[in-house]
Amino acid sequence: MNHIELQHLSKSYDQSSFAVEDVTVSIEQGEFFILVGPSGCGKSTMLRMIAGLEKISAGKLYIDHQLANHLLPSQRNLSMVFQNYALYPHLNVEENILFGLKVRKIKKTVQRQRCEEAAALLGLTDYLKRKPRELSGGQRQRVALARAVVSEAPICLMDEPLSNLDAKLRGQMRTEIRQLQRKLGITMIYVTHDQVEAMTMGDRIMVMKDGKVQQVGTPLEIYNKPKNLFVATFIGAPPMNIAKAEVDRLNKQLILKNEIVITLTEEQLFSLKSDIVYIGVRPEQMAYGKGSNRDAHLNVSLSNIEVLGNETLLAFNVGDDIWKAKWLGQWPLDINKRTEISFPKEQLYLFDGKTEETLFSPVWNENVLKEVLAGESR
Amino acid sequence: MRKRIRPIIFYLLLALSAILIFFPILFAFFVSFMNGAEVLSRAVFPSTFEFDNYERVFGTVPLMHYLKNSFIVSSIVMLGQLVVCSLSAFVFAFIPFKGRTVVFLIFISTLMIPWEAAMIPNFLTIQSLGWMNSYLSMTVPFFALAFGTFLLRQHFKTIPHELYEASQIEGLSRFQFFYKVVIPYAKTSLVTLGIYGFLTTWNMYLWPLLVTTNDMKRTVQIGLKQLQTVEVSTEWGVVMAGVVIVILPTLILLFVGQKQLQKGLTQGALK
Amino acid sequence: MNLVEVKAQGQQEATLEAERVREIIAEKQVISHQNVWRKTTNIRLAILYLLPSIILFSVFLFYPMFKTVYLSFFLTDARGAAAVFVGLENYLYLLQSARFQKSMVSTSLFVLYTVPTSVIIGLFLALIANEKLRGIGFFRTIFSSTMGMSVAASAVIWLFLFHPTVGIINNFLGLFGIPAVGWLLDPTWALISIAITTIWMNLGFSFLIILGGLQNIDTHLYESANIDGAGYFYQLRRITVPMLSPTLFFIITITFINSFQSFGQVDILTRGGPAESTNLIVYSIYQDAFINYQFGTASAQAVILFLIVFVLTFLQFKFGERKVHYQ
Numbered sequence: 001m002n003h004i005e006l007q008h009l010s011k012s013y014d015q016s017s018f019a020v021e022d023v024t025v026s027i028e029q030g031e032f033f034i035l036v037g038p039s040g041c042g043k044s045t046m047l048r049m050i051a052g053l054e055k056i057s058a059g060k061l062y063i064d065h066q067l068a069n070h071l072l073p074s075q076r077n078l079s080m081v082f083q084n085y086a087l088y089p090h091l092n093v094e095e096n097i098l099f100g101l102k103v104r105k106i107k108k109t110v111q112r113q114r115c116e117e118a119a120a121l122l123g124l125t126d127y128l129k130r131k132p133r134e135l136s137g138g139q140r141q142r143v144a145l146a147r148a149v150v151s152e153a154p155i156c157l158m159d160e161p162l163s164n165l166d167a168k169l170r171g172q173m174r175t176e177i178r179q180l181q182r183k184l185g186i187t188m189i190y191v192t193h194d195q196v197e198a199m200t201m202g203d204r205i206m207v208m209k210d211g212k213v214q215q216v217g218t219p220l221e222i223y224n225k226p227k228n229l230f231v232a233t234f235i236g237a238p239p240m241n242i243a244k245a246e247v248d249r250l251n252k253q254l255i256l257k258n259e260i261v262i263t264l265t266e267e268q269l270f271s272l273k274s275d276i277v278y279i280g281v282r283p284e285q286m287a288y289g290k291g292s293n294r295d296a297h298l299n300v301s302l303s304n305i306e307v308l309g310n311e312t313l314l315a316f317n318v319g320d321d322i323w324k325a326k327w328l329g330q331w332p333l334d335i336n337k338r339t340e341i342s343f344p345k346e347q348l349y350l351f352d353g354k355t356e357e358t359l360f361s362p363v364w365n366e367n368v369l370k371e372v373l374a375g376e377s378r
Numbered sequence: 379m380r381k382r383i384r385p386i387i388f389y390l391l392l393a394l395s396a397i398l399i400f401f402p403i404l405f406a407f408f409v410s411f412m413n414g415a416e417v418l419s420r421a422v423f424p425s426t427f428e429f430d431n432y433e434r435v436f437g438t439v440p441l442m443h444y445l446k447n448s449f450i451v452s453s454i455v456m457l458g459q460l461v462v463c464s465l466s467a468f469v470f471a472f473i474p475f476k477g478r479t480v481v482f483l484i485f486i487s488t489l490m491i492p493w494e495a496a497m498i499p500n501f502l503t504i505q506s507l508g509w510m511n512s513y514l515s516m517t518v519p520f521f522a523l524a525f526g527t528f529l530l531r532q533h534f535k536t537i538p539h540e541l542y543e544a545s546q547i548e549g550l551s552r553f554q555f556f557y558k559v560v561i562p563y564a565k566t567s568l569v570t571l572g573i574y575g576f577l578t579t580w581n582m583y584l585w586p587l588l589v590t591t592n593d594m595k596r597t598v599q600i601g602l603k604q605l606q607t608v609e610v611s612t613e614w615g616v617v618m619a620g621v622v623i624v625i626l627p628t629l630i631l632l633f634v635g636q637k638q639l640q641k642g643l644t645q646g647a648l649k
Numbered sequence: 650m651n652l653v654e655v656k657a658q659g660q661q662e663a664t665l666e667a668e669r670v671r672e673i674i675a676e677k678q679v680i681s682h683q684n685v686w687r688k689t690t691n692i693r694l695a696i697l698y699l700l701p702s703i704i705l706f707s708v709f710l711f712y713p714m715f716k717t718v719y720l721s722f723f724l725t726d727a728r729g730a731a732a733v734f735v736g737l738e739n740y741l742y743l744l745q746s747a748r749f750q751k752s753m754v755s756t757s758l759f760v761l762y763t764v765p766t767s768v769i770i771g772l773f774l775a776l777i778a779n780e781k782l783r784g785i786g787f788f789r790t791i792f793s794s795t796m797g798m799s800v801a802a803s804a805v806i807w808l809f810l811f812h813p814t815v816g817i818i819n820n821f822l823g824l825f826g827i828p829a830v831g832w833l834l835d836p837t838w839a840l841i842s843i844a845i846t847t848i849w850m851n852l853g854f855s856f857l858i859i860l861g862g863l864q865n866i867d868t869h870l871y872e873s874a875n876i877d878g879a880g881y882f883y884q885l886r887r888i889t890v891p892m893l894s895p896t897l898f899f900i901i902t903i904t905f906i907n908s909f910q911s912f913g914q915v916d917i918l919t920r921g922g923p924a925e926s927t928n929l930i931v932y933s934i935y936q937d938a939f940i941n942y943q944f945g946t947a948s949a950q951a952v953i954l955f956l957i958v959f960v961l962t963f964l965q966f967k968f969g970e971r972k973v974h975y976q
Contacts, residue, residue, distance in 0.1 A: 074549030
């Protein structure tokens with residue numbers, strides 16, 4: 001059942017350019033939906049339009065199949081968690097959690113019960129009498145979550161809720177929020193600029209750039225079948241390696257800047273329309289050594305090595321671009337020594353040189369993968 | 379070596395300055411315990427600390443009345459300013475509308491008008507309203523204060539916008555947001571403005587002089603003038619007892635709220 | 650393509666884009682069927698909340714200001730009603746009147762005596778009270794104490810200190826062999842006496858404001874200067890004063906305006922005398938209006954006072970604002 005529906009939603013602040021342009025998407029009941037993109041891409045504006053904090057310039061917003069364009073924020077039956085938590089500094093944790101309920105004049109006994117439940121759920125029971133400034137960042141975040149929980153609103157909006165936390169806490173809260181959302185079955189719309197959050201938390205992701213939707217899909221779809229160069233480089237860390245290449249149709253090959261040549265399959269060659277393309281390879285597809293003759297290989301000098309314990313990141317130049325390889329294990333190689341690196345040609349992504357649309361991407365079929373896994377477990 | 383001398387120099391400077399600055403107040407306190415002979419002999423310290431002069435000052439002028447009047451007037455102005463200024467500051471911080479900048483500029487422009495330049499027509503207005511010798515004339519005209527509006531607006535603006543948005547989502551009306559969130563949040567600057575308002579009203583001189591003609595409504599400052607004219611030649615001890623009584627409330631208020639006031643005033647003035 | 654063409658093309662693209670945006674909005678916007686009432690919530694609320702201020706400012710500030718200007722063109726009767734229109738006569742009369750000229754000279758001298766001294770002493774006090782020393786809070790409280798002093802109380806105390814027979818200032822000076830001064834009786838000294846009283850009263854406020862300004866200066870600046878080995882006075886000249894300039898500018902303006910508005914100390918200490926040497930402008934207005942019932946000339950003087958304060962405040966906004974943001 002669709003819960004929130006956006007039809008050609010647009011926002012313009014100055015009547016001469018769009019901050020958000022023509023967004024159409026339908027979000028399911030109980031879905032964890034992520035809006036991701038670089039800062040200034042319009043994702044927060046989208047969220048604020050859904051919340052009713054920002055007027056909608058054009059297009060329609062439906063909540064529960066009802067046109068909601070002109071409803072007040074409080075009439076939309078949703079809760080919201082802000083980046084700075086928006087806790088009232090003069091109220092203690094309990095009063096903060098119950099603030100909204102008091103405004104709505106909900107019965108005292110119900111208030112008490114909901115507050116206790118939410119506090120227990122989020123581990124805040126011992127902190128109810130404290131003021132926000134006496135809490136750590138993570139605890140404040142939990143109070144903000146508790147406030148959303150007690151409202152029992154079926155929709156929850158979150159605007160970069162984890163960006164003020166340190167890396168370790170962020171990892172922990174990611175799991176907590178996701179578990180909470182599953183447990184309560186609420187529809188979540190979650191804004192972030194962090195592709196890790198997007199990949200790990202979302203049922204579906206919407207990638208945005210410059211106010212326009214780039215792609216909507218499950219995390220794996222977006223990772224494996226990016227629609228264009230931007231999505232391909234935005235999702236994944238370290239990002240996909242990219243280089244410009246010329247198409248040599250006669251010899252069925254691509255020529256890169258420092259005279260690296262990659263021969264193409266018929267299928268790949270057939271998909272190319274223009275003579276300039278971008279090639280893309282995920283860092284984890286890179287391997288040490290020359291590889292077999294089905295692989296493309298590069299002879300490079302390493303410019304940097306980061307040994308991370310369980311994996312190693314190697315940087316090297318391909319033309320003017322810095323590429324990275326990600327290998328499992330520890331590889332304390334010599335810097336500035338020429339090294340052979342290779343990758344399977346069928347893992348190559350090809351993007352149009354002008355439109356930057358994806359022309360070719362490696363074979364991936366989620367259903368096949370699922371069937372294989374299911375077969376194994378049987 | 380230099381390290382040790384430095385604090386000593388500063389302590390010397392501080393002590394010397396403190397004595398020079400505080401001497402007039404301290405001396406007034408001493409004189410308030412002196413009898414006529416001691417005053418005439420130009421003594422610095424009183425021989426005894428007896429409260430004769432204090433008893434007599436209440437007999438010379440109706441000081442109790444004046445104290446009561448001053449207290450009432452100052453309290454009313456303080457409360458009035460807090461209400462009126464916080465309402466307008468709330469608009470400038472949280473309610474956008476077309477032409478708000480213009481209205482704001484008009485508020486700024488009031489700083490350019492010295493009260494004394496408007497005092498003649500104001501006096502005539504008070505007369506025609508029949509507000510002479512009334513608390514109204516000494517309170518109502520001072521409720522609106524551009525400085526107070528700025529001071530509060532400045533502090534209101536530090537309230538994270540998310541709090542406002544969160545309150546919208548929770549369904550608070552604008553007025554509920556104002557008194558449930560903004561007022562408690564800005565408590566400190568309200569206290570600053572309150573102290574400032576009380577101090578300046580308590581110390582007001584020219585305006586009460588103009589609009590009060592009988593003892594029933596006069597304030598302490600006018601009382602001092604009276605005291606000084608009545609007693610000038612003979613009883614300086616009594617006059618100083620009056621002075622001490624009049625300055626005590628404001629000095630205590632100042633000492634208690636000094637830190638607040640400094641922070642608040644600097645903020646209001648400079649940001 | 651040269652730069653101009655590129656620019657022109659950019660502009661053209663922008664207008665095309667703007668057109669497209671407006672078309673899409675016009676086509677796809679959802680018009681609210683809510684009534685005007687809800688759309689004007691903000692403005693109605695704003696007016697409601699601003700109303701008390703607006704009414705009070707109108708009645709007790711803007712209207713009387715215009716009325717003052719109006720009255721300054723008239724001769725008035727004893728009840729203050731405008732009787733005869735005389736144009737600029739009141740102003741011409743003032744400019745020729747020896748009394749007014751003297752008043753302006755006294756006021757200017759008075760301002761000259763009080764403003765620099767108040768600010769410099771205030772700065773000195775703030776500097777020594779900004780040190781991190783034990784018990785500094787006590788000194789700060791003492792230094793700010795005159796802010797709690799009313800004009801009347803201060804003036805009465807100083808009246809006593811200056812007193813020819815019982816005043817102890819002359820006593821004190823006598824200790825150093827300085828002959829007695831006729832503080833309030835001598836026309837030159839009377840103005841200085843009032844200035845001393847005023848400076849003393851100003852100190853608390855200017856001290857507090859300058860101390861606040863000092864505490865706003867980033868301590869890292871001093872730390873890095875210390876590492877560079879800069880001495881106290883070098884730091885004072887190169888860091889403190891430049892960083893403090895907005896505060897100093899503000900306090901100078903405020904003290905300026907306050908000085909022009911001085912009244913109580915004159916009324917209690919000298920009543921404008923001796924020989925009208927302390928007849929400062931507000932006292933002169935007061936006398937003309939409320940003692941002699943010359944509302945016309947009093948208003949003309951009030952207009953002049955207004956113009957002076959107006960210009961000073963304007964300068965503060967114009968030059969102060971920019972420097973303040975710099976901080």
